[in-house]
Amino acid sequence: MIQASDLTKRFGTAVALDSLTCQVPEGVIYGLVGSNGAGKSTFLRLAAGVYRPDGGTLTVDGAAIWENPAIKEQIAFVPDELYFLPQASLERMSYTYADNFPDFSRERYTELVQTFQLDPRANLNTFSKGMRRQAAIILALSRRPRYLLLDEVFDGLDPIVRTLVRRLIYRDVMDRGASAIISSHSLRELEDTCDQLALLHKGGIVFESDMGDLQTSLIKLQVAFGPECAADFTEEPFTTLGLDVVDFNRMGRVATLIVRGTATDATARLAALNPAPVLVEVLPLSLEEVFLYEMEAIGYRFGDVLESPQTPQAPQSQEVAS
Amino acid sequence: MTNPTNPATRLFSPKLYREALRQLRFPALLLGGIALILTLLIPIVTRIGSGPTAFATMAVSGLQLLSFSIALMYLLPLVLTWNLFRFGNARNASDYYHALPIKRSALFTTLVAAVITWIWVTCAVTLLAGSATYALLGATVPYSLLPGLVGFLFTAGLFATAGVALGMAITGTTFSNIVVSLLVLCLPRYVMACFSSMVASIVGNLPSAYVGLFNGRVTNTLFALPGAVMDSNMDRILSSGTNMLYTLVLAAIYLVVGCALFRHRRSESAQVSAPSRLLQHVYRIAITLPVLIALAMAIQSMLTPSSGDSSDIIITSIVFVVLSLIVFCAYELITTKSPRRLLRVLWTYVIVLALAGVFWGSASLTARNELRFTPAANDIAGVQVLDLSYRGSTADLLTSVIGYTDGLNSLDYNTLLLKELELDDPEILKLVAQHLLSETGKDPYMLENPTYDSDQSGLTTVLVRVRTNTGETKYRTLTIPQYISKLDPFIVALLQSPTAAEAMTALPDQGEVRTVTTDMYVMDAGTRTQTKEQLGRQLYDSFVQEYQTLSPEQQFRALYTQLGQSDESSPTVGSLNPVVLTVSGVRGLNSFECGYELGTYFPKTVQLYTRAQSEQLHDLLDEGSADAIGTIMGIMLWKTTDRLSTVNNEWRLEAATAVVEPASPSDPQEPGEPDGDEVAVSIQPTVSADVETPDEPVESDPQPTELFSAVWTDAYKTLTDFRGVDTDAGEPGKEYGITIQQYRQMLDVIKPALGRDLDLTLPYCLDLTGDVDIRSLFSDAGIPNTTITLTQAEGDALLRLVDGIAD
Known part of the structure; x- marks a missing residue:
């Protein structure tokens, strides 16, 4: 298990990770989402032993990762910016990996090269961005590592390869009990892939939860009214009931609300509406919605760049973390 | 699996080493291959140019053996170390290397080991292949030099690699890699050299090599090469064990420091010139400091009486300060690309000024302390004469940088005997005290360039170690005039000391x-x-x-x-x-x-020598060597000037005569000889004296050596006149001169007549120094019997030429 406790990393005066605490259990796929500069890549580099923590601890089974070759042997890291030796082919890189990583399996490598249908003798410089990422994934998976750290791993991959990569990760996790930490801005990708998820912002975790049961304080309600209700109602009746409305959208006599609180409490309060709604339904929140509204709640707001009907209105003051 | 508890894995990774060797294969083999080819070509070309006999008798020098392995020694550490350690300049590469399951110390040492391996292998192969080529082609290879030369290459390569690796361990861009690596390699020696040179220049009679701990007696082998090339004891300097040991220690220190800094280097400092602001300040200050140290030295030199006008101090100061500010600002702007940041750090220039001030103050204080050493004769317990002809300059900066290394220049036999003695003869102590009193604090330039009196032919610097009654020991030089008609009192005093005299006049035993x-x-x-x-x-x-x-x-x-x-x-x-x-x-x-x-x-x-010289020329003549032909051509030219006939004794040689007569129809024609108007030119030296056979002892030789003196003097004049004269008319006012044009005309006449395609080029003429036994040369080489058939035009041209020279 990877365990971070009060993990802190600074770059000069900037704090990239600020007392971050989380844990990645065995055999799970752990998703990292967050705003730009939230500290996702920094966390992965710390977990790969590239960076040295400025504070707190980051351990695998209780042993620090930094300057610990025995632990680092169990970790395969695919960074966002890939590195290959100058003028190297995939085959050449496989020998480099074989020399540097004792767990490298040539059998597995051969199998993966065939699966991805890459030319192992071609110069990697001639590969497209997606092909280079496939090459990096092949090399990492050939090691059969206990921990896979994948930074923006789906970036540049076409849908078919993305699915293939996902399946390969699933197989490693299910067959060998490996763990994977995946950072991505593709929320849908993580939603479909991860068992657990952590939302990072400004170096800290906003929330950490199982994907099957997103433990967020937000609920999504759909409320439909009969013809007796005016068609131009606003959110005012809902706020009057004491609901903490984060977002309100109306189409005809059907309103969709994002409310902070519990479903039981909200539905109980809606029962007091007059005219009474003909339908009150609690809808599942998508990961993207959780991300958007949780981030908005902590001051990370977007403008009109998202065209989703559920996108919040642009606030007067826009604050974007650098 | 790597065992973290195993010390070996903390310091070295065999698999990464193999991989690193593989990565360096291309640049190492490319550069090594080029150096090897060039190294092999040199003996082959030399062999072709000099002929088999000359080549077979050639003693190959250490520098010839080193050949292009020297280039490898300087080039490969930079290229290969940068090649492996540049991962620190890019984030993706930095991620890759730092994610490897290996300790950082092992990463550093393993990569350094790979670089060193390639350097050592390529240098050794080049050196040995070059030596083998010389040997295979028949030259005499001094195999005893090889271990020393290998040691020289290995230590210098290791030191350079350690310096560059240290520089790269604490920087994150290519520019800062280069700058800091050069600072690491050169700045300490530069500062030490400047310090000792400055102190020596103030004290006057204190050799810079003996200024406290900062001395040039030992240098690292990387810097020894320029000094070695300039010194006759090159092979000895290159293979100096002291230098190698010193270099190894320095390299080990650099490697340990580099490894420690690499361990603590922040991975995120890739693409950043310095891993911290503090180090950025340090680099900026370090690169500016040499300019201000140079300013301090310039001002100090202007303060001496011999410097003349001291009003230049202000101008010089302004120039150096502006230059240092340019360096200061340029480094900051290049590395940070931020004028605003430059303004914020401008205050650190004050630190540079302060450090230069500290340097100057320290040197002045040290010098002041040394200036106090003027003991009276009765305060001196003993004196050791370390060198009767000390060649190390007292305050020369270059000497200090490259390490003049009087400890390395092997001492002559008598000095070796003399330095073992501590002399306490009252007269010697008195003279030493007088010298110290009169020469301490004097401008070195004035000491070395006094006003000569008519009886003085020059000066000699004697290096002594003076021990006082209080146990204080100092090294000083004594400036001893060379008189024409007498010996200096100090030399006389030494000769009057029985032990010193014996040491000074002994010759090495044959066994030694x-x-x-x-x-x-x-x-x-x-x-x-x-x-x-x-x-x-x-x-x-x-x-x-x-x-x-x-x-x-x-x-x-x-x-x-x-x-x-x-x-x-x-x-x-x-x-x-x-x-x-x-x-x-x-x-x-x-x-x-x-x-x-x-x-x-x-x-x-001398006679034995000249006979051997003639034999050597004879050998070369037999091979048609360009050297010999060129030499003889030159001798012919001297003789036409008839200068040698002025030496009037039995060894006298008269001018060679060039007899030109029309080719007689009755003369037997050799097959293939040209027909038509031809003249036969016989070039024949006439020797007026009896020619002694080489085996006969020289008897009743009144002043045999005057001959050689005359020959050399004359040749020197001729050589002087050759230099720089490249006009048809020659240089006006030169009595013995011959123009290059005339020389070429001569070649044009002789070459076709000999029927050989000779490579007679101008340098052969300019090389002439004339220290040859002309008599032996001509007689042994059979020149009197040589008849060269020329065409009428060629004969006319030769006659005109000879007449012109004779006139």
Whole structure:
């Protein structure tokens, strides 16, 4: 298990990770989402032993990762910016990996090269961005590592390869009990892939939860009214009931609300509406919605760049973390 | 799986080492291959150019053996270290290397080991292949030099690699890599050299090599090469064990520091010139400091009486300060690309000024302390004469940088004996005290360039170690005039000391002598019948025999020709290009090297030498060597000037005569000879004196060496006139000159007549120094019997030329 406790990393005066605490259990796929500069890549580099923590601890089974070759042997890291030796082919890189990583399996490598249908003798410089990422994934998976750290791993991959990569990760996790930490801005990708998820912002975790049961304080309600209700109602009746409305959208006599609180409490309060709604339904929140509204709640707001009907209105003051 | 508890894995990773070797394969093999090819070509080309005999008798020098492996030694550490360690300049590469399951210390040492391996292998292969080529082609290879040369290459390569690796461990861009690596390699020696040079310049009689801990007596092998090239003891300097040991220690320190800094280097500092603001300040200050240290030295030199106008101090200061500010700002702007940041750090320039001030203050304080050392004679317990002819400059900066290394320049035999003695003769102590009192604090320039009186021929610097009654020991130089008609009182005092006199006039025992060599005129080689070493031994035997017949004073004059050689009673061979026997050997744990000039006291040895010289020329003539032909051409030209006929004794040679007569129809024609208008030119030297056979002893030779003096003097004049004269008319006012144009005309005449495609190029003419036995040359080479058939036009041209020269 990877365990971070009060993990802190600074770059000069900037704090990239600020007392971050989380844990990645065995055999799970752990998703990292967050705003730009939230500290996702920094966390992965710390977990790969590239960076040295400025504070707190980051351990695998209780042993620090930094300057610990025995632990680092169990970790395969695919960074966002890939590195290959100058003028190297995939085959050449496989020998480099074989020399540097004792767990490298040539059998597995051969199998993966065939699966991805890459030319192992071609110069990697001639590969497209997606092909280079496939090459990096092949090399990492050939090691059969206990921990896979994948930074923006789906970036540049076409849908078919993305699915293939996902399946390969699933197989490693299910067959060998490996763990994977995946950072991505593709929320849908993580939603479909991860068992657990952590939302990072400004170096800290906003929330950490199982994907099957997103433990967020937000609920999504759909409320439909009969013809007796005016068609131009606003959110005012809902706020009057004491609901903490984060977002309100109306189409005809059907309103969709994002409310902070519990479903039981909200539905109980809606029962007091007059005219009474003909339908009150609690809808599942998508990961993207959780991300958007949780981030908005902590001051990370977007403008009109998202065209989703559920996108919040642009606030007067826009604050974007650098 | 790597075991973290295993110390080996903390320091070295065999698999990464193999991988790193693989990564360096291309640049190492490319550069190594180029160097190897060039190294192999040099002996082959030399062999073709010089002919088999000359090549076979050639003694290959250490520098020739090193050849292009030197280029590898300087180039590969930079190229290969940068190649492996540049991952620190890019984030993706940095991620990759730092994610490897290996300790950082192991990463550093493993990569350094890979670089060193390639450097050592390529340098060793180049060196050994070059040596083998020389040997295969028949040259005499000094195999005893090889271990020293290998050590030189290995230590210098290791030191350079350590310096660059250290520099790269604490920087994150290519520019800062280069700058900081150069600072790491050069700045300490630069500062030490400037410090000792400055102190020595203030004290005057304190050699810079003996300024406290900062001295140039030992240098790292990387810097020893330029000094070695400029010194006659090059091979010894290159293979100096002291230098190698010092370099190894320095390299080890650099590697340990580099490894420690690499361990603590923040991975995120890739693409950043310095891993922290503090280090950025340090780099900026370090690169600016040398300019202000140079300013301090310039000002100090202007404050001495010999510098003349001191009003230039302000201008010089402004120039250096502006220059230092340019360096300061340029570094910051190049590395950060932020003018705003430059303004924020501008205040650190004050630190540079302060450090330069500290440097100057420290040097001044040290000098002030040294200036106090002027003990009275009765305060001196003893004096050791370390070198009677100290060649190290007292305050020369270059000397300090490259390490003049009087400890490395092997001492001559007599100095070796003399330095073992601590002299306490009252007269010697008195004179030493007088010298210290009068010369301490004097401007070194004034000491080295005094006003001569008519009886003075120059100065000699004597290096002494003075021990006082209080136990204080200091090294100082004494400036001793060379008088024409007498010896300096200090030398006299030494000769009057029985122990000192004995030490000063002894010759090395045959058992102590390892090699005897001499510089032959045409090339540094032996003859067909004798190797260079055999010839040297023979000459030394003769030298010793003649030396033993001399009086003690004559012996002294013979050994120390620079200390009053030119009084009328002892005519010398000539000061222009004296023949020198170089005798080297070992006494106890010390090696020595002496140069004995074959002066007027050694006529038999001189005769042996000139005979060997002629034999060597004869060998070369037989091969049609361009060198020999060029030499003979030159001699012909001298003789047409008829200068040698002025030497009126039985050794006198008269001018060669060029007899030109129309080709007679009745003359037998050789097959293939040209028809038509031809003249036969016989070039024939006439020797007026009886020609003694080489085996006969020289008898009743009134002043045999005057001949050589005259020859050399004349040749020197001719050579002087050749230099820089490249006009048809020649240089006006030169009595003995011959223009290059005339020389070429001469070649145009002779070359077709010989029917050979000779490579007679101008340098052969300019190389002429004339220290040859012309009589032996012409007689042995069979020149009198040589008949060259020329066309009428060629004959006319030659006649015009000869007439013109004679006129």
